[in-house]
Amino acid sequence: MSFSPLVSELMDALRELPGVGPRSAQRMALHLLQRDRDAARRIAAAVTAAADRVGECEHCRILTEERVCALCASTRRDHGVLCIVENPADVYALEEATDYGGLYFVLKGQLSPLDGIGPEELGLDVLEGRFADGGVREIILATNPTVEGEATAHYLAEMAHGHGVNVSRIAHGVPLGGELEYVDAGTLSHAFAGRRRYD
Amino acid sequence: MGEQRRVSLAPAYILHRRPYRDTSLLLECFTRDHGRVGLVARGARRARSRLPGTLQAFQPLSLSWQGRGDLATLVDAELAGTPARLAGTRLISGLYANELLVRTTRRQDPHPELFGHYTRLVTALALEAGAEGVLLRLFERDLLTSLGYGLPLGHDAGGAPVQPGIAYRYDPDTGFHPLAGGAAGRGIDGAVLLGLAAGETGAAGSRAARELMRAALAPHLGERPLYSRGLYRQQLRAADARGGPSDTGEDDSACQ
Structure with a gap:
């Protein structure tokens, strides 16, 4: 049997979500329509409002409906330190896991010649402008430990050094609670090469 | 096109990888005996997968895959030598x-x-x-x-x-x-x-x-x-x- 046009349209729309296939889309649509119309209206309103009004922070490119996000607007955080990450989700992960008190900059990607992504696509000219303005003392590189992430980190480091900005990078290596035996060779050799003095 | 085939432990390098669907990686590989090959590494982006550390460019690898056509499925990947680090x-x-x-x-x-x-x-x-x-x-x-x-x-x-x-x-x-x-x-x-x-x-x-x-x-x-x-x-x-x-x-x- 086939669903009515509006119901099919709802299922198609739900399938745009990551991880949602035809079966889950059908289950969600039927649940919303048969059991929970209020939730359906609330979801619709929230999606519309967010899609229309959420943009990105002028300073760090985090998602926000304000011109400047709460982190960048905060007077309690150190505006001289910038942690540079690839994705907005990385900001939330770091905020939960650390007591970092500086600001962030979201690249929304990584340098990748084969994908045609260069420094402009990542907003690095904007970032360099901020280095040139002199407000940034230190950057913390938190790009992903992939080949492209490494290329991005190196580029950023050169750019920062050019403006007298200090550069540090988060450590890469063996996951906590893991066992060396089961760590893949690439990670292990990286961790070994990056060993640190133990005092 | 072509019949289902399986290739075991082929010497290879990964030229490029990009995310595919929710948990997989799309790999462009350069192999010694099969030339350039496109592979899907299913589930390689799951948190517990050991593959992402191995499936990096510039590492000498042994890759096994199966499938037909332009995009086969990666079955196994092993490091075949010392990992190289380019900086x-x-x-x-x-x-x-x-x-x-x-x-x-x-x-x-x-x-x-x-x-x-x-x-x-x-x-x-x-x-x-x-x-x-x-x-x-x-x-x-x-x-x-x-x-x-x-x-x-x-x-x-x-x-x-x-x-x-x-x-x-x-x-x-x-x-x-x-x-x-x-x-x-x-x-x-x-x-x-x-x-x-x-x-x-x-x-x-x-x-x-x-x-x-x-x-x-x-x-x-x-x-x-x-x-x-x-x-x-x-x-x-x-x-x-x-x-x-x-x-x-x-x-x-x-x-x-």
Whole structure:
């Protein structure tokens, strides 16, 4: 049997979500329509409002409906330190896991010649402008430990050094609670090469 | 197209990877015996997968896959040697070599000798053995030869041996033509051609060799620019902002 046009349209729309296939889309649509119309209206309103009004922070490119996000607007955080990450989700992960008190900059990607992504696509000219303005003392590189992430980190480091900005990078290596035996060779050799003095 | 087939432990490098669906990776691989191959690594982005650390560019790998058509499924991946670590501009030189391979070779078109040249390039870049410009020029020379467009560096268009001190003009279709009036002015010195053929550092690292290889590669690259080349140049500019000479000791990009 086939669903009515509006119901099919709802299922198609739900399938745009990551991880949602035809079966889950059908289950969600039927649940919303048969059991929970209020939730359906609330979801619709929230999606519309967010899609229309959420943009990105002028300073760090985090998602926000304000011109400047709460982190960048905060007077309690150190505006001289910038942690540079690839994705907005990385900001939330770091905020939960650390007591970092500086600001962030979201690249929304990584340098990748084969994908045609260069420094402009990542907003690095904007970032360099901020280095040139002199407000940034230190950057913390938190790009992903992939080949492209490494290329991005190196580029950023050169750019920062050019403006007298200090550069540090988060450590890469063996996951906590893991066992060396089961760590893949690439990670292990990286961790070994990056060993640190133990005092 | 083609029947279902299984390939075990093929020597390979990953040229490029990108996320695919929610948990998988799409890999562009360069293998010794099967040429360039597109593979899907299913579930490789799950938190508990050991694959992402292994499936990185510039690592010598043994890959097993099965499937038909243009995109097969990765079954297993193992490191086949010491992991290589490319840093700084050498990393970008490596990305440049990968971009060259993706742009000039076709899928399922094996070039075992080119795989050997690539392996040597990556190893030399990782060990910081030799100047990047020299390594890349020799790789470009060997790439063209493998593709069947090798430069006739030993003799001119008329069949006479190339001689040092004589300047030559390069024509992509017919080869090298001696220019009247010695090596002065435009043209490329015969010594550079012979040096490039012999793999001499001085000749291969010269600006003339870079311009020659650029002209020779151009017909095989099409209209689009090479992104890694722009990246290399921007990188040097970013480093130059530090003041003083750039730390690569080169006046320009090592990439084409």
